[in-house]
Amino acid sequence: MQKIVIDPMTRIEGHMKVEVTLDNTGTVVEARSSGLLYRGVELILRGRDPRDAARITQRVCGVCPVPHGTASALCLDSAFGISNKIPKNGVILRNIILASEYVHNHILHFYHLCSLDYADIVRAVSYTENDFEPLRQFASRGELAPFMPRYEGDYRLNDDDNKALVLHYIQALEMRRKAHDMLALFGGRTPIQAGIVAGGVTSQPTTDKVLSFYWRARELYDFIANAYLPDVLRVAKAYSDYFGIGAGCGNFITFGFFDLDGDEPDYAKRKRLLKQGTTDRSLKYEALDLSQISEVVRHSWYDDDGTPNPKKESAYSFIKAPRYNGITHEVGPLARLLVNYASGNEEIRKELEILMGELSIGVDSMLSVMGRHIARAIEAKVIAKALCDWVLKLNPDEPTFVPYELPSHAEGIGAIDAPRGCLMHSVRIENGVIANYSIISPTTWNGSPMDDNGQRGPIEEALVGTKVSDPENPKEIARIVRSFDPCIACAVHVTNLRGMLIREVRIFA
């Protein structure tokens, strides 16, 4: 038996430790993923003006703040009784701002957080083409940080593919920045936008902005279709064994997102571009029932009443363990893709079938490290295309915001999918201020520790059974973990849904 500890796990958001135990064949027999930062944002929200939540919760995560701002706004809308009264412009603008964040996050994830696990940037300094001159100059100074040191071995892309990946790594630094610029057109600025609020959006669509946005979205769509997606295929072909690695728990859940109309007050039933629901290996679609979500803390650093306690003996993470129907579920792009494939989403089916044909794989193979990368890239393309359509539906003459009365007592819930998966915000307002606020974020699901029944979290489950070829350079572990795009700042929260009484919240009556 041998133990491997990776701490810090880098190229993710936040502070994460991964610990695996290998048997004498080098196969992972036990795995633990830990979140190592606790800030207590939900406690900080208590006693504040409810409207402030849409600003403060964005500071839960600076990589994906918009989903928190959006989920919080939807949560407040429901508490204020206006969830079906947001003007059409407001609904579209929220989609546009959040979808821009998706595009930014997916490009960042594949290139800057993951591609260095596959592309060999050190080999690239010996390429003679002009494009590599900045890299050669860089290497000639004799310092290779931050690209070295790294886990060695298994950089197996051929030179043509390696060149494409390395050049696109550099180009993608600019493209992800351009996605942020696009976001700021209606979001005010980013990271951490100043546009989405309870009641709608503060900005007004104007013709010049629509024009500018449309062409920015077009440029990003072109990059996704002509660089990102082909690059994922390059990696997937060279590392085809990673279709058989990191399958995970095989249960999937999504809250869906991008509201196609704002008339249905129940977010679990709202018509969305990517549909909400659950599925598993059988690919049978099931409708979403938010009341089936529960959370436990036996292996998390909290006492039963939710008080943080980093010295708790049985615990190893600040992340809690949310479960659906009591069972471990994976969230994120792969979950959205498979749920929508199962529910018969034509566009998703078409895109996926083309790629599966090119790679000669079946849907089963999508439950894997490479499957997650492919799902993310397909989604980026579908969303970038939708952006080009949505922005043309804005009407400069119509409102973007609806006024409301602040209730002294109310409860609300907001449920959407963030780039990394299911995101739920819920609030209880008493005497006009926040009495309780709860957030369950994507990595709370994926990065969760073992639950009270001994079921591992999704990342842990994906690690178990993996053969590690070189324990000094545990690349397989890093690649599996990163395929989930963990975000630890998001994942850690303290208050829970016990006492929030989801079933009694009006919108689910």
Place this chain on the structure above:
Amino acid sequence: MGKVAEIPVIWLQGATCTGCSMSVLNSIRPSIANLLLEELFPGKHINLRFHMTLMAGSGEIVLEILRETKESFPNGYLLVIEGAIPTACEGLFCTVGEKDGKPTPFMELTKELTNNAIAVIALGTCASFGGIPSGRPNPTGAMSVVEFMHSNGINKPFVRVPGCPPHPDWFVGTCAHIVLFGLPKPDEVDELGRLKLFYGKLIHDNCPRRGYFDTGRMAHKLSDEGCLYEVGCKGYVTFSDCPYRKWNGGINWCIDNGHPCIGCCEPGFPDVMSPIYERFFEERLPKLKLDEATGRLILVTGQD
């Protein structure tokens, strides 16, 4: 080609959301690719040795970089701290790496690395003033790196680059200033240690909606045209160049987007600045006092 001076930078992340890093990645001139690969100015290369979100390596091999940097660069390094320092519960609310099977609290790492630093750049409002994690009731005893150094008797030059998040130009510009001219001289920074170049002017004085304020045209709800004072704007107590620098390539900023300034560059954010959407009263401004030992103005925490 003459010899290139390597300016080693260690960038640590404590109680942060990584928003400061994401914002700095948005730098345009220089781009982040320019910054990583090329010389910031001829003969000067920023050598980013440690950054958890960008660096290739993981685990023990990257902790080794921290030790190695101390040895290879005896003249020190620039230490960038992003995020607040959680100090409650022996610092166990944020840990990075392990030593002898025990987690290393971020505050211990900070202590260790401030010792050999040439200077500390407190990046973002959390590192500068405590920020969101220090909002009441401050569940983790989070404090700014400046306050942390003072309370641990560490006396290092520092520059604050607040903002939640900070504009990329504020950080890259502060680095460039240090590279070109050395640490800021007393008259180049304000009483809080922020470069006046970026934080010297009141937003309200340069606001494009100032004309509305002067003529009394007030927005009474969000999305209205008019001055945003009544819907909570903190621009008249917040110092930054947002109104003319603007954000994300100069295409927009909070107030141009119809959203009140939330005062994210100032000490006391978020507590002093909330409720965000209600009119601000000046009595809520934080108090500053003169620190006898250092002659610096410091923020009085735990005030009413």
